[in-house]
Amino acid sequence: MLIGMSAAGTLSPYIEFKDVCKAFGDRVVLQDVSFDVLPGEMVCILGRSGVGKSVALHNIMGFLKPDSGRVIVAGQDITGYNEAQLEGIRKKVTMVFQNGALFDSLTVGENVAFPLREKRELSEEQIFQVVDGLLEMVGVKEMRELLPSDLSTGMKRSVAIARALSAQPECVLYDEPTTMVDPLMGNLLGDLIARLKLQLHLTSVVVTHDMRLAKKLADRIVFLHEGRVIFFGPYKDMENSTEPIIREFLELDELKLEA
Ligand SMILES: Nc1ncnc2c1ncn2[C@@H]1O[C@H](COP(=O)(O)OP(=O)(O)OP(=O)(O)O)[C@@H](O)[C@H]1O
Ligand SMILES: [Mg+2]
Secondary structure (H helix, E strand, C coil): CCCCECCCCCECCCEEEEEEEEEECCEEEEEEEEEEECCCCEEEEECCCCCCHHHHHHHHHCCCCCCEEEEEECCEECCCCCHHHHHHHHHHEEEECCCCCCCCCCCHHHHHHHHHHHHCCCCHHHHHHHHHHHHHHCCCHHHCCCCHHHCCHHHHHHHHHHHHHHCCCCEEEEECCCCCCCHHHHHHHHHHHHHHHHHHCCEEEEECCCHHHHHHHCCEEEEEECCEEEEEECHHHHCCCCCHHHHHHHHHHHHHHHC
16 A cells, blocks of 8 residues: 555545634634645645734644644644654654745855754765755755845745755745745746646645735645635636635736736
């Protein structure tokens, strides 16, 4: 039997939210949120600012715990995991943060080498080669000796993606990979994310409010609104949704295209 296949022969999810609830004080952010991500699949989480998209990703990493419900990651129920157990999960799943979260005092090359050094499996020579390959893959090879402060937002994001990949993950979570960059750079980053999924067979979750990015990337979409999943399925099906907020997202995007 193949890993990831259930007895019935269907693919079992790599990530699954089962009725997840999460509140901060009185503010209920996620309410009975359920969706799943299959191995090798790309799922985009859409929704308005503040709806809980980043909170959902933080639950996958185990930075936050649900108040109720279960979170399955890499086929394991991580809901009750302690930090030591989560460390094993974080070797398989890495996150590209909304702000990049690079180490300011390390060069681009040192940033990307960081997860490799932590593993203590490779020689310095091997690390040099791997970092070279990763920087080339994301298109910032010439930036190796620069500091993050020397880079544009888009380049920083590319470096953050390279650093996430250097941990050789099975799954990458991207938080708003195309915000605050120009449309061309946004397009390049979108292409890069699509290419990495295919080349490295990555399972991917992309949080965004960029409808065009979601259309280009997503196998399936989770649309969050007022704490709930109001749509879960392929983009094509979402285009037929009658939910007012989804119509607004779709129509605003059409206006942007005409402008
Ligand atoms: N650690 C925390 N403590 C208290 N409240 C939090 C915490 N993390 C998130 N929140 C709240 O949860 C809500 C959802 O936040 P979240 O960052 O997930 O939104 P988002 O959908 O990612 O928005 P954006 O698109 O602007 O990034 C917000 O009201 C936020 O203030
Ligand atoms: Mg966010």
